[in-house]
Amino acid sequence: MSFKTGQTYHGFKLLDAKHVAEINSDAMLFLHKQSGARLLYLGNDDDNKVFSITFRTPPEDSTGVPHIVEHSVLCGSRKFPIKEPFVELVKGSLNTFLNAMTFPDKTMYPVASRNDKDFRNLMDVYLDAVFYPNMLKTPEILMQEGWHYELPDREAELTYKGVVYNEMKGVFSSPDAILEHQIYAALFPDTTYGVESGGDPDYIPELTQEQFVLFHKKYYHPSNSYIFLYGDLDLDDNLKFINEAYLKDFAAAKIDSEILLQKPFKETVVKVVDYPVSPEESTKDKTFITLNIAAGKATDPESYLGLMMLEHILLETPAAPLKKALLDAGLGKEVFGSYSKSILQPTMTVGVSGANADQVDAFKDTITAALQKLATDGLDKKLVESSVNIFEFHLREANYGNRPKGLVYNMKCLDSWLYDQDPLIHLAYEPALAKIKRQYKNGYFEQLIQSCLINNSHQALVALKPNSEIGAQKTAELKQKLADYKASLSEAELETLIKQTKALKERQEASDSPEALESILLLELKDIDPKAEELITVEQKEHGVTALLHPMFTNQIAYVNLYFNTSAVAESELPYLFLLADILGKVDTQKYPYTELAKEINIHTGGFAYDVFAYSENGDDQTFAPMFRVKAKALVSKLPEMFGLLGDVTGGSLFNDNNRLKELIRETKAAWDTALFRRGQQVVASRLLSYVSPVAKYNEVGLLTYYKFIAALEDSLETKVNEIGQTLSAVAQTVFNKDNLLIGITCTQEDYEKFRQSVPVLNEKLGSRQFKPVKYSFKAQALNEGLLTSGKVQYVAKGANFHRLGYKYHGSMKVLETILRYDYLWNRIRVQGGAYGAFAQFDRSGNVVFGSYRDPNLAETIKVYDETVEYLNNFTNQQVSKREMTKYIIGTMSTMDSPLTPQMKGERADAAYIRNISQADLQQERDEILSTRQDDIKKLANVVDAVMTANVLCVLGGEQKIKASKELFGKLITVIE
Numbered sequence: 001m002s003f004k005t006g007q008t009y010h011g012f013k014l015l016d017a018k019h020v021a022e023i024n025s026d027a028m029l030f031l032h033k034q035s036g037a038r039l040l041y042l043g044n045d046d047d048n049k050v051f052s053i054t055f056r057t058p059p060e061d062s063t064g065v066p067h068i069v070e071h072s073v074l075c076g077s078r079k080f081p082i083k084e085p086f087v088e089l090v091k092g093s094l095n096t097f098l099n100a101m102t103f104p105d106k107t108m109y110p111v112a113s114r115n116d117k118d119f120r121n122l123m124d125v126y127l128d129a130v131f132y133p134n135m136l137k138t139p140e141i142l143m144q145e146g147w148h149y150e151l152p153d154r155e156a157e158l159t160y161k162g163v164v165y166n167e168m169k170g171v172f173s174s175p176d177a178i179l180e181h182q183i184y185a186a187l188f189p190d191t192t193y194g195v196e197s198g199g200d201p202d203y204i205p206e207l208t209q210e211q212f213v214l215f216h217k218k219y220y221h222p223s224n225s226y227i228f229l230y231g232d233l234d235l236d237d238n239l240k241f242i243n244e245a246y247l248k249d250f251a252a253a254k255i256d257s258e259i260l261l262q263k264p265f266k267e268t269v270v271k272v273v274d275y276p277v278s279p280e281e282s283t284k285d286k287t288f289i290t291l292n293i294a295a296g297k298a299t300d301p302e303s304y305l306g307l308m309m310l311e312h313i314l315l316e317t318p319a320a321p322l323k324k325a326l327l328d329a330g331l332g333k334e335v336f337g338s339y340s341k342s343i344l345q346p347t348m349t350v351g352v353s354g355a356n357a358d359q360v361d362a363f364k365d366t367i368t369a370a371l372q373k374l375a376t377d378g379l380d381k382k383l384v385e386s387s388v389n390i391f392e393f394h395l396r397e398a399n400y401g402n403r404p405k406g407l408v409y410n411m412k413c414l415d416s417w418l419y420d421q422d423p424l425i426h427l428a429y430e431p432a433l434a435k436i437k438r439q440y441k442n443g444y445f446e447q448l449i450q451s452c453l454i455n456n457s458h459q460a461l462v463a464l465k466p467n468s469e470i471g472a473q474k475t476a477e478l479k480q481k482l483a484d485y486k487a488s489l490s491e492a493e494l495e496t497l498i499k500q501t502k503a504l505k506e507r508q509e510a511s512d513s514p515e516a517l518e519s520i521l522l523l524e525l526k527d528i529d530p531k532a533e534e535l536i537t538v539e540q541k542e543h544g545v546t547a548l549l550h551p552m553f554t555n556q557i558a559y560v561n562l563y564f565n566t567s568a569v570a571e572s573e574l575p576y577l578f579l580l581a582d583i584l585g586k587v588d589t590q591k592y593p594y595t596e597l598a599k600e601i602n603i604h605t606g607g608f609a610y611d612v613f614a615y616s617e618n619g620d621d622q623t624f625a626p627m628f629r630v631k632a633k634a635l636v637s638k639l640p641e642m643f644g645l646l647g648d649v650t651g652g653s654l655f656n657d658n659n660r661l662k663e664l665i666r667e668t669k670a671a672w673d674t675a676l677f678r679r680g681q682q683v684v685a686s687r688l689l690s691y692v693s694p695v696a697k698y699n700e701v702g703l704l705t706y707y708k709f710i711a712a713l714e715d716s717l718e719t720k721v722n723e724i725g726q727t728l729s730a731v732a733q734t735v736f737n738k739d740n741l742l743i744g745i746t747c748t749q750e751d752y753e754k755f756r757q758s759v760p761v762l763n764e765k766l767g768s769r770q771f772k773p774v775k776y777s778f779k780a781q782a783l784n785e786g787l788l789t790s791g792k793v794q795y796v797a798k799g800a801n802f803h804r805l806g807y808k809y810h811g812s813m814k815v816l817e818t819i820l821r822y823d824y825l826w827n828r829i830r831v832q833g834g835a836y837g838a839f840a841q842f843d844r845s846g847n848v849v850f851g852s853y854r855d856p857n858l859a860e861t862i863k864v865y866d867e868t869v870e871y872l873n874n875f876t877n878q879q880v881s882k883r884e885m886t887k888y889i890i891g892t893m894s895t896m897d898s899p900l901t902p903q904m905k906g907e908r909a910d911a912a913y914i915r916n917i918s919q920a921d922l923q924q925e926r927d928e929i930l931s932t933r934q935d936d937i938k939k940l941a942n943v944v945d946a947v948m949t950a951n952v953l954c955v956l957g958g959e960q961k962i963k964a965s966k967e968l969f970g971k972l973i974t975v976i977e
Contacts, residue, residue, distance in 0.1 A: 001235070001236050003017065003028060003235070005017055008033065009030075009236060009239050010236070010239045010240045010242075010243040010244070011032050011033060011034055011035075011239075011243040011247060011248060012030035012031070012032050012033075012039060012239050012243065013030060013031050013032075013033055014028055014029070014030055015029045015030060015031055016028070016029045017029070018424070020042070020424055020427050020428050021428075021430070022395075022427060022428055022429055022430055023042070023044070023398070023405075023409060023427050024044055025042040025043060025044040025230075025409075025427075026042070026043040026044070027040065027041070027042050027043075027424055027427075028040070028041045028043070028235070029423065030239075032222065032243065032247050033252075034247065034248060034250070034251065034252065035222035035223065035247040035248075035250040035251065035252055036221075036222055036223030036250075036252030036253065037222035037223065037225050037227055037247055037250075038225065038226050038227065038417075039227040039228070039229065039239075039242075040226070040227070040228050040229070040413060040417070040423050041228075041229045041230070041235055042228075042229070042230045042231075042406065042409060042427075043231075043232075043233075043235065044230075044231065044232065045232050046230070046231045046232060046405060046406065047114050047231065047232050048096055048112055048113075048114050048231060048404050048405070048406065048899050049112060049113060049114065049116075049119050049229075049230060049231035049232065049233050049406070050097070050110060050111070050112045050228065050229070050230040050231060050404050050406030050407055050410060051110070051111050051112075051119065051122065051123045051126070051227075051228065051229055051230075052108055052109055052110035052111070052227070052228045052407070052410050053108075053109050053126065053127065053130055053225055053226070053227050053228075054106050054107065054108040054109070054225065054226040054227075054228070054410075054414060054418070055106065055107050055130070055219050055220055055224050055225055055226075055257075056105060056106055056219065056224055056226075056255075056257040056259070056418055057069075057102075057105065057106055057107045057197075057215075057219045057257070058105050058192035058257060058259055059192055059195050059196075059197050060192070060195065061195055061203065061206075062195045062196040062199060062200040062202075062203040063199060063203050063204055063206050063207035063211070064146070064164055064168060064196065064197070064198055064199015064200070064203075064204050064207070065199075065207055065211060065212060065215045066102050066107050066197045066215070067102040067164055067168075067197060067198045067199050068142065068145055068146035068164045068199065068204075068207065068212065069107070069135070069212065069215055069216050069220075070100045070101070070102045070107050070109075071100075071145040071146075071163060071164055072133065072135040072141045072142060072145045072146070072212075073100075073109075073129045073130050073133040073135060073216070073220070074086035074100060074129050074133075075133070075134060075135060075138075075141045075144070075145065076133070076134035076135075076138070076141075077125075077128040077129045077131075077132045077133050077134055078128055078132035078134075079124070079128045079132070079519060080125055080128055080129070080516075080519050080520055081134070081516050081519065082512040082516045082517060082519065082520070083507070083508075083510075083512055084831075085125050085129060085520060086098070086100075086129075087822050087823075087826060088517065088520050088887070089121075089122060089125060089520065090822050090891060091818060091822045091823070091887050091888055091890075091891040092520075092522055092523070092886070092887030092888070092890045092891050093113070093118055093121070093122060093523075093890065093891065093894060094113055094114070094115045094118045094523060094527070094528070094890060094893065094894045094897070095111055095112060095113050095118065095122055095894055096112045096113055096114060096404060096894070096898050096899055097110060097111060097112035097403070097404050097407055098111050098112075098122065102197055102198060103197065103342060103343075104184070104192065104193050104197045104343055105192055105193070105197070105259050105343060105344070105418065106414060106418055107219075108410075108411075108414070109126050109129070109130060110228075110407050110410065111123065111126055112404040112406060112407060114899065115523065115527060116233070117521075117523060117527070118523055118527075119233070120238075120241065121520070121521045123238075123241070123242075124241075124245065124521075125520060127242070127245065127246050128246075130220055131220065131222075131246060131250075133216070135212070135213075135216065136213050136216065136217075139209050140503065140504045140507050142207070142209055142212050143162065143500070143504050144162065144163065144504060144507075144508065144831060145162065145163050145164055146162050146163075146164050146165065146204065146207060146212070147160055147161070147162035147164070147165040147204050147205050147207065148160070148161055148162055148500065148501075148504065149497050149500070149501075150501055151486070151494070151497040151498050151501050152498070152501055152502075153498060154494060154498070157479075157482070157483075158482045158483065158485065158486040158497075159482065160205055160478075160482070161834045161856070162204070162834060163830060163831075163834055163835075163836060164198075164199055164204065165199070165201060165204050165205070165834070166793055166834045166835060166836060166854055166855070166856045167198075167836040167854050168198055168199045168200065168201050168204065169201045169792040169793050169854070169856070170791070170792070170793040170836060170853070170854030171198065171854075172200070172201060172792070173677055173789070173790070173791035173792050173793060174674065174677050174678050175275045175288060175464055175674055176288075176674045176678070178273070178275050178464060179275075179288050179290065179351075179462065179464045181196050181200070182271060182273050182462050182464065183290060183292045183347070183349065183460065183462050184196075184347075185271075186269050186271045186292065186460035186462050187262065187269075187292055187294050187345075187347060187458070187460045188262045188294075188345070189262075190260075190262055190263065191259070191260050191261070191262045192259060192260075193262070193343055193345070201792075218255070218256075218257075219255065219257055221250065221253055221255055222246075222247055222250045222252075223250075223252050223253045223254070223255050224255035224257050226414065226417055226418065227242065228406075228410045228413065230405075230406030230409065230410065231406055259344045259418075259419060261344065261345060262294065262345060262458070264294070264456075264457060264458040265457050265458045265459065265460075266457055267457055268364075268457065268459040268460065268461055269459070269460040269461070270360075270460075270461045271460060271461070271462045271463070272357065272360070272462075272463045272464075272465060273462070273463070273464055273465070274464075274465055274466070274467035274470055275464050275465070275466060275467065275470075276466075276467060276468075276470050276471030276474070276790050277466040277467065277468050277471070277790050277976070278468065278471070278788065278789065278790040278959055278974065278976065279468045279469070279471075279472065279959075280788075280959075280974050280977065281466070281468060281790065281974070281976050281977060282977060283465075283466040283467070283468060284356070285333065285354045285355065285356060285670075286354070286465075286466040286673070287353075287355045287356050287357050287359070287463060287464065287465045287466065288351060288352070288353050288355065288463065288464040288465075289331070289332065289351060289352050289355050289359060289360055289363045289461075289462075289463045290349050290350065290351035290352075290461070290462050290463070291349070291350045291351070291363070291364060291367055291459060291460075291461055292347055292348070292349045292350075292459065292460045292461075292462060293347065293348045293349075293452070293453055293456055293458065293459045294345045294346070294347055294456075294458040294459075295307055295339075295346060295347065295348045295452040295453065295456065296345075296346055296452060297344065297345060297346070297419075298341055298342070298343065298344055298345075298346055298415045298416060298419060299344075299416050299419050299421040299425070301416075301425040301426055301429070301431070301432045302432045302435060302436070303448075303452070304341055304346070304415070304426060304432075305391075305426075305429060305432045305433065305436065306432070306436055306444070306445070306448055307339055307341075307346065307348060307448065307452065308339050308341065308391070309387050309388060309391050309436065309445070310339075310348075310445050310448050310449070310452075311337055311338065311339040311348055312387045312390070312391070313379060313383060313384055313387045313445060314337065314350070314374075315335065315336070315337030315350065316337065316387075317383070317386070317387070317598040317599075317602065318585070318586045318594045318595060318597070318598040319380070319383050319386075319594075319595035319596070319598040319599055320383075321370065321374060321379070321380070321383075322335075322337075322350060322367065322370050322371070322374075323335040323337075324595075325366055325367075325369075325370035326350075326352055326363070326366055326367070326370075327663055327667075329362065329366045331352050331355055331359050331362060331363050331366060332352025332353055332354045332355035332359070332363075332670070333352075333353065333354030333355075333666035333667055333669065333670035334352065334353045334354055334666070334667040334668075334670035334671050335350075335351070335352050335667075336349075336351050336352070336353065336671075337349055337350050337351065341415060342411065342414070342415050344418075344419050348452075348453070350367060353670045353671075353673065353674060354666060354667075354669070354670035354673070357463060357465045360461065360463050363461075364461055368454075371449055371453055371454055372454060374446065374449055375446050375447075375449045375450045375454060378443065378446055379445055379446060380599075381441060382596075382599045382603070383599055384440050384441075384445055385440070385599075385603060386598070386599040386600075386601075386602035386603045387602060388436065388437060388440055389602055389603050390602040390606070390607060392433060392437075393605075393606045393607075393635075394606065395429055395433070397555075397557060397606060397633075399901050399903060400901075401901065401904065402898065402904075404899070409427055412426040412427055413426070413427065471790050472960070475792075475960065505832065508827065508831045508832050509827075509832070514881065517883075517884075518883070522883060522886060522887055522890070523890055524886070525886060525889065525890070525930060527890075528890065528893050528897075528930065529897075530926070530927070530930060531923070531926075532919065532922040532923045532925075532926045533897070534919060535550075535905070535908060535909035535912050535919065535922070536550055536551060536552070536909065537549070537550060537909045537910075537912075537913055538550075538551065539913075542743075542755075542756055542759045543759050543760050543763050544738060544763070545738055545741050545742070545743055545759065545763065546741075546742050546743070547743045547744075547745060547755075547759070548742070548743065548744045548745065548909065548910060548913055549745050549746075549747075549749075549752055549755075550744065550745070550746040550902075550905060550906040550909050550910075551747070551748060551749045551752070552746065552747075552748070552902050552905065552906075553748060553902070554746060554747050554748065554751075554902045556635055556636050556637075556751070557606070557633055557634070557635060557636070557747075557902075558633065558634060558635070558636050558639055558642075558745065558746070558747040558751060558754075558755060559631075559632075559633045559745070559746040559747070559902065559903040559906050560631075560632045560633065560634075560642070560646075560743065560744070560745050560746075560755075561629055561630070561631055561632075561743070561744040561745075561906070561907060561910055562629065562630040562632070562646065562650070562741060562742075562743055562762075563627045563628075563629055563741070563742040563743070563744065563910070563914070564627065564628040564629075564630075564650070564735045564736055564737075564740045564741055565625060565626065565627060565735075565740040565741075565742070566612065566626045566627060566628050566734075566735050566740075567625070567626055567773035567774060568734050568735075568740075568771030568772060568773055568774060569626075569731055569734055569735065569774065570774055571774060571776050571777065573727060573730075573731055574698070574701045575701055575705065575706055575709040575710075576727050576728055576731045577612045577628060577701075577731060577735070578612050578701065578702040578706045579665075579668070579706075579709075579710070579713075579728065580610075580612075580628070580728060580731060580732060580735075581610040581611055581612050581628065582610075582664070582668050583661075583664045583665075583668070583728075584610045584630075584649055584650075584653060585597065585598070585601065585608055585610070585649055586598075586660075586664055587653055587654060587655060587657065587660055587661075587664070588653075588654045588657060588660070589648045589649060589652040589653050589654060590648070590652035590654065591648050591652060592648060594660070597645075597648065597649070600641075600645055601645055604634060604638050604641040604642060604645065605632060605633065605634040605638060605641070605642045605645065606632075606633040606634055607632075607633065608630060608631065608632050608645075608646070608649065609630075609631040609632075610628070610629070610630055610631075611628075611629050611631075612626070612627070612628050612629070612702055613626075613627055613629065613699060613702075614626040614627070614695050614698040614699050615627060615695075615911060615914045615915050616695040616843075616844070616845040616915060617845075617915060617916060618844060618915050618916045618917045618921060619803070619808075619809060619844055619845070619846070620803070620845065620846075621693040621694060621695045621696065621801060621803065621843075621845035621846050621847055622693075622694050622695070622778075624694065624695040624698065625914050625915075626698055627742075627914070628735050628736075630646060630649070630650060632646060633903065636747060636751040636754050636755075637754070639754050639755055639757075639758040640757070640758045640761055642758070643758045643759065643761040643762040644761045644762075644765075646762050647761060647762045647763075647764070647765030647766065648765065650732075650736040650762075650765070650766065651736055651762075651765035651766045651767070652765060653732060654729075655724075655725040655726075655728040655729045655732070656725055656729075657725075658721045658722065658725065661717075661721055661724060661725055661728075662717050662721055665710065665713050665714055665717060665724070666714055666717075668710055669707075669710045669711055669713075669714045672706075672707045672710060673976060676704075676707060676789075676975060676976065677789055677791050677956075679703075680791075680795040680853065680956045680957075681795050681851060681853045682703065683703050683704050683787075683795070683956055684787065684795040684796070684797045684851065684954050684955065684956040685797050685799075685841075685849045685851050686699060686700045686703045686704075687700055687703070687704055687785065687787070687797075687954045687956075688797040688798070688799050688849055688952060688953065688954035689799060689801075689847050689849060691780065691781055691782050691783050691784075691952055691954075692780050692782070692799070692800055692801045692804070692847070692950075692952055693801050693845065693846075693847050694776065694778040695845060695847075696847055697778055698776070704787070704975070707975075711977065733767065733769075734769075734771055736766055736767070737766050737767040737768055737769050738763050738766045738767070738768055739768055739769060739770055739771075740771075741766070742910075742914070743759070744906055744907070744909070744910040745906070746902050746903060746905065746906030780804075782950070782951065782952040782953075782970070783954075783970050783971055784951075784952065784953050784954065784968070784969050784970040784971070785954050785955075785969060785970065785971050785972070785973055786954075786955050786962040786963075786965075786966065786968070786969040786971070786972045786973070787954070787955065787956040787957070787962075787973050787975050788957075788958075788959040788962055788963075788972055788973060788974045788975060789956060789957060789958065789959065789975050789976065790958070790959065790976075791956075791957055791958050792958055793835075793836075793854045793855055793856055793957060793958065794852070794855045794856070794857070794858050794861075794955055794956065794957030794958065794961060794962075795851065795852065795853050795854075795855065795955065795956045795957060796851065796852045796855055796857075796858055796861045796862060796953075796955050796957070797849055797850065797851045797852075797953060797954050797955070798849070798850050798862060798865045798947075798948065798951075798952065798953040798954075799847070799848050799849035799850060799947060799952060799953075800848060800946070800947040800950040800952050801845075801846040801847050801848070802842070802846050802848055802943050802946065802947060803845075803846030804846065805943070805946040805947065805950065806946070807846075807942070807943045807946065809842070809843075809844050809846065810928055810936075811924070811925040811926065811927070811928025811929040811932070812928055812929065812932040812936040812937060812940065813842035813940065813943075814842070814892050814895075814896070814925070814929055815888050815889055815892045815929055815932045815936075815937065816840070816842065816937055816940050817839070817840050817841060817842060817892070818888050818891045818892045818895075819888050819937065820839075820840040820850075820868065821838065821839045821840060822891065824868060824871050825838035825839065825840065825850070825852075825864070825868075826838065828864045828867075829852050829855065829857075829861055829864055833852075833855065833856070833857050833860060833861065833864070834856050834857075835852045835853065835854060835855035835856065835857065835861070836853055836854035836855070837852070837853050837854070838850070838851065838852040838853070838855075838861075839851055839852075840868075844915075844917070848943075848947055850865045850868070850947075855957075858955060858957065858961050858962065858964075858965050858968075859965045859968065862953060862968070865948060866948045868944050868948065869941050869944050869945045869948060872937065872938060872940060872941035872944060873938065873941050875934060875937050875938045875941075880934055885932070885933065885934055888932075889929060889930060889932055892929055893929065893930070896926070896929070953968065955968075955969075956975070959974075
């Protein structure tokens with residue numbers, strides 16, 4: 001069907017239509033005349049269709065009302081009167097993306113699916129949720145998702161509970177989150193960006209039911225909405241559905257949601273704030289210092305792109321001049337930067353961590369002098385070219401990993417559309433890119449430095465300094481505040497709180513009726529392809545090296561993975577592998593100084609990345625292939641240059657610059673200081689499995705063990721830096737030789753010839769040495785560690801290896817993961833316990849872990865894990881209908897069948913090859929999932945019982961909480977010292 005500008009279709013008037021060549025899409029912008037809703041459609045041949053509805057939701061305070069409303073609208077609605085339609089969709093939809101997201105000035109509800117029936121169903125549930133939510137009439141929803149007073153009985157301690165409350169306690173346990181909040185508060189004291197849209201735990205309990213309802217009624221109207229459709233879909237049919245099912249029932253209204261501009265400052269604002277660290281943690285070298293600048297407007301496509309590039313030039317590569325100036329001045333250990341573009345007034349941040357509070361003035365002076373020098377003397381032309389090139393590469397590649405393209409495009413559209421400008425200006429990037437490419441050699445970025453960074457007084461200098469007392473002090477104050485409040489209540493008021501707590505618990509434990517559950521349409525198993533997607537791998541020998549070709553269309557980009565077997569590295573030197581991955585590409589090589597190397601890589605390729613990982617043998621965690629992986633991508637025409645650079649990095653890196661090594665080790669340690677708690681879920685699961693599994697123990701060396709190793713290296717740098725360099729050199733020589741090498745290549749069959757011709761460029765730079773594999777010692781031992789931090793929430797894990805408990809892997813375990821995550825654990829740990837989430841994972845290797853994250857509880861969560869057996873023993877035909885089982889299977893398949901980019905397909909095929917997982921194995925797993933019945937799930941109770949009885953656990957979390965349950969642990973460890 002053809003659409004004509006000015007015509008109306010099902011109430012939608014087509015305002016504009018154009019082709020956006022950069023994303024090969026036909027764009028149509030509509031206005032729904034009756035309701036005032038805006039709608040943008042991007043039509044193309046992508047079968048991964050995306051729908052979203054976004055509302056402009058500027059908060060006025062830090063109670064987190066936009067965030068809590070985002071959670072709450074998905075807790076039942078007019079057409080779908082069940083407690084949590086979102087969870088039902090996750091369990092039983094073929095969605096490729098399903099979520100809701102709160103931003104500083106908007107709330108977004110996106111879904112994606114490749115199945116037309118599923119796509120319509122997802123759209124229907126989300127539209128009903130946002131326009132007709134049960135939260136407007138059910139106070140228990142705010143209590144559950146936001147906050148409430150928890151008082152089970154008169155003698156109990158009064159506490160705060162709520163999913164968002166605990167989520168944000170977890171968020172604010174990381175200093176980088178506190179820093180970000182303080183930066184926005186300093187830069188935008190008079191606008192919505194100055195408050196915390198996600199919610200500050202200190203203020204969340206101020207939110208009332210009345211304010212909660214009023215916020216929804218004010219902003220969740222079609223006239224304040226931005227509807228987005230993307231992909232290969234029937235536009236006319238979807239417009240008809242949206243109009244007839246929803247928008248025809250609304251009249252246009254004027255919604256006061258305009259985002260106001262912050263009045264520029266006359267001079268730099270200075271703000272110094274404390275953040276909590278553990279009493280046992282040193283406060284030396286723990287200060288964060290940042291300079292933050294409100295630069296440009298999101299609605300200007302040129303400054304939007306240009307400032308992104310400028311931030312990369314100044315801060316994001318080893319050759320970055322502003323980064324180098326700060327490090328040379330000895331200001332902090334790690335330099336970081338960002339350009340936050342998804343707000344009306346984007347911000348550029350330059351920061352250091354690992355600093356001290358007395359360095360604030362020197363920090364500011366160093367930046368001022370460095371920027372002035374760059375603006376006057378000019379930037380390195382090759383550096384500028386390399387940054388422009390890497391940005392252009394990524395823009396044209398449009399590789400967004402697991403996220404659907406349509407979702408990313410939608411978010412880019414909102415960066416202008418939300419502020420009443422053309423939604424396509426950031427997708428149609430060619431004019432801005434072309435202008436920058438024409439002018440960057442003639443002082444373009446120097447002028448940007450002058451106008452946006454130097455001659456711009458809208459700046460805030462924000463420092464975050466450690467305080468070892470305020471954490472315990474705030475905890476004590478909150479405890480006293482709640483105790484005083486409880487003491488002030490009358491008997492009748494106490495009884496009201498007890499009744500409210502009980503009513504919420506009863507609602508949480510109540511089951512939805514079968515009739516209500518059936519309000520959400522369900523696909524059938526026949527809608528799922530029974531055949532597993534084939535991983536195509538063509539094994540070939542190229543110049544003595546095994547090459548795995550994964551032939552597919554890649555738009556003339558070659559994705560290359562080098563896998564160097566590391567089994568000859570001594571056990572005592574394994575942490576050096578992970579250090580090597582962190583510093584490779586940042587040290588000099590025989591051919592290039594590290595600053596020139598970075599430029600060459602960005603000019604000729606799409607970038608390199610390095611990691612270390614042990615791949616377990618299919619069905620066996622004791623046999624594994626440890627690999628140092630180098631990931632690279634480039635245009636096929638640039639393969640010779642790419643392989644030359646790969647050879648320079650792997651075969652020619654030098655580790656004899658002691659000052660550079662010190663710099664990199666300090667930088668790595670500082671980065672881990674801030675990242676460790678944020679990665680708590682990964683850290684605790686890995687640590688737990690390292691007690692029981694050789695392959696997990698190897699991989700754990702790259703997490704908490706690595707952090708402790710780096711901390712020890714930093715302490716002994718002055719005396720051991722020579723030894724560190726020598727060890728790195730020896731490890732590199734052991735690993736980087738062609739006898740250890742396996743190459744994965746993803747490109748077309750026609751482009752493979754260019755790859756074949758280019759491999760010798762790499763080979764000639766690698767040695768050829770046979771090394772004997774080392775036998776690593778492994779002793780299974782349940783250390784059951786409590787990992788102490790200054791955080792306010794926990795990450796609680798329990799698990800084992802079921803192979804060594806006498807059980808085999810079966811595809812039904814994947815269905816069990818879905819059941820536990822979105823039924824049992826969701827209800828017990830998230831809904832009733834107030835944690836942000838929980839999961840169970842069963843791997844082919846036999847490793848299984850139950851985990852919770854941002855969890856206010858500890859012993860209570862372990863009890864829930866232990867009671868899983870009882871839940872599974874009761875998993876009978878009377879309790880679970882055939883429809884429910886179908887839902888669980890479909891939900892499982894949606895995770896198995898998520899769309900993969902060519903790069904991801906190649907990497908998955910490489911992993912299957914290394915692990916000896918055949919296509920038949922993948923098909924068997926799929927068959928077992930699709931044929932899972934209730935009895936299969938019930939049989940797994942024995943597996944879970946054995947895992948829980950093994951009593952292997954690990955917890956990362958708040959020091960006070962862990963010490964209060966110290967009898968559960970074999971050992972308590974202070975994580976950051």
